[in-house]
Amino acid sequence: MTDFQTNIALEPELVPSLALDRALLRAIFDKAVEAADPMLVIPRTLPPRPLGRVVVIGAGKASARMAEAVTSVWGGCEGLILTRDGYARPAPGIRVIEAAHPVPDLRGQAGTEALFDLLKTCEPGDFVLALISGGGSALLTKPAGRISLSQEQQMTRAMLASGAPINDMNIIRKHLSLAKGGALAAACSAPMLSLIISDVPGDDMAAVACGPTVGDCSTAQEARALLELWSIPVTPEMAAVLDGPPLTCRPGADALSRVENRIVAAPSQSLLAAAELAQAEGMSVRILGDALEGEACDLARHHARMALDLQAGMRLGDAPLLLLSGGECTVTHRGKGIGGPNAEYALALAVALQGRTGVAALACDTDGVDGAADAAGAVVDALTLPRAVALSVDPERALWNHDSHSFFAALGDQVITGPTLTNVNDFRAILIRPTDGYCNFPQHSLCSI
Template sequence: MHSPDRLAQASGQILWQRNLLRSLFDTAVAAADPLKAVPAALPPRPSGRVVVIGAGKASARMAEAVEKVWGPCEGLVLTRDGYSRELRGIEVVCASHPVPDSRGLAGTRRLVDLLQGCGENDLVIALISGGGSSLLSWPAGDITLQEEQAMTQALLASGAPISQMNTLRKHLSRVKGGGLAAAAWPSPMLSLIISDVPGDDPAMIASGPTIPDGTSQKEAKEIADRWSIPLPPSMEAVLSGSRITWPDTAREMSRAESRIIAAPALSLEAARKQAIRQGIAVKVLGDAIEGEAREVAAAHARLALEEQAALAPGETLLLLSGGECTVTHQGTGTGGPNAEYCLALADALDGAPGISAIACDTDGVDGAAEVAGALFDETTCSRARAQGLSIRTALAANDSHSFFAALSDQVITGPTLTNVNDFRAILLHKVD
């Protein structure tokens, strides 16, 4: 516990830390703005027909960038509610995220119809970003939309890493795992991709709708078993029989090219450079960190205390990391991986002086809530106790958003129009 005098003396330093952390997050988001990333990746506009398609939280902003360079274009993109843009030629269809809905299903069918009308002299530009897994919804076989929704909800609550979630999704879909590229044959396709997955594997981003799938039905079934995902008979039939999707052959992928144009590492680098310009030393822990949010937080708390102990009085150090944490939902509260990470970090540090942190999703949505994440500082625990709040109770209920809302420590951005996964920063200051 800190005395009132200590907290009063530290208030100026704490405010500076919080403002710096928020500005670093804003810098990371700005570095992934499609209006910056897309133009540099576009070839000269061909003289023939161009069709622009896309899916993901950033797809409408990416389409806006295409039209800014090329002018009005033909096409259709699927994006999340609230992430639409006013475009001159490309149609924007909004649908539900993270659980698919009938609008996504109808929009996906229209998108495929558009692709199947393309010819070998046309060019398809595919704009792919995180969130496309739910927005592109066309279940395989006899799977119903309601069954896909239930499976998605079970996956989201399971704590499974995104790579395994998307492997299962691919095998239960007509359009994921290369399905869109195959549907566009014989038209050449250029995919511009914003990565939101650890390791930046394009086959996993939005479940790889324009990338050949290298996973097996056996792997998909093992993932469902490992994470206790209930599969109805329709899904069991798809995973046990011949894969029901668009033809996925070497011929149909031979005219498909892909480029990753924005990724977590690039956003972390932008934040690192900003901190260095302000005279702060930086250690980047990695851009592909995965795991249960509270377990990652516990490890980072131990590291933060070790690094702070090695500082000289008055020195400051910033620890940056990215990736995608998960939460195994066992409570009934409202939360997300980033807010739960902050909550567990605050619990582990218990008001240690000179340490503050931010954890946010760069798309502005942490879990299913319209909240990017949270901030905490050395006063978080004492302020919570003063309000009768228990960190342990909030953790047990997976209720991190409610906890930080009560302290006015949520980070709320609204739609950021991009998505390069989680951003985490821990600021260490050695108190004199």
């Protein structure tokens, strides 16, 4: 972390305690990420290596790390993995292809074709191990009908800017693709075990990476309704696919009878690991849920009110209280800022708290990338807004333009992890200590935004 004491002439007595709180929050986040490391979770769930031909496939931000874990137990394996740029890992015998995320590209499309070609070589006596994690929705790129890659890219950008929740986006994607909603598993005649790291609210296996090995209950009619609801433009090619035969496999379909799906890591497990560390450090912990959704700003305001109400009931000497939550917030974009749901949550939280002492928070994506920024998220405390004022950084403009990462970069308060090689969705932690006041700085108009 960078030195956040720069340019602080305000409330210097707060600096040592805030440095401690920031260090605690970062350690708690790191523990949550560690709990979802495939090198830990895969060996615990991996069965003995089957006899005969074994083929390992996968797609997602964590898939290469999952393959690395598999080969550490089984030894070298034949296979093909699609992962995000920068997330490749060594896995003897397994080809690892990096491609773009969250907007698909030609590398992802070519890699998906190669994956299907490999599955076509599998026979009933072979065994296929699928490694699926969040991010696979963009990496598995196989547009249906006459939909072009360019059209899929435009649709993805529109969905990401719309504020649509991940489950809605994935229903749309499933019914315009030949690689989702069970289609990957259906292309294989060999028995398959699919190990899944969940990054979706509710841990619905059919939603992780658009469920390439899982039966799908949604319909093309639902996809059409969601496209309209979120104002996503529909091209004639997309309309023709939606009007055509179903592309996904229904649960219980014969084509999926050879597949077993298992979740091996989920947000709830990471929250519990974080809670255990916090309790060992003497904190009381409340887990608010692992499936929270909605606009990042709205959730931040709600959590700020909750934190202030809880702090008002605390007495000096009480143990610190930690609020933990997971899930996936959304941002309905305005402007051209560099933001993400975690940084936007953090900025909106700081604004709503208006410099209240005794409250610090961290909001990060467990995959290490929040939105379009090379940062996992950000950390805030009572000095966030005073420091912004001292640096002439306008939080109101940043929040309005969804430019939260630029705001936190100016303050040196981004959380930079690099690729974490896993993905169990967003992680939020609010640390509350008993106190009796606010940091001394002018009130800002943002509390009304």
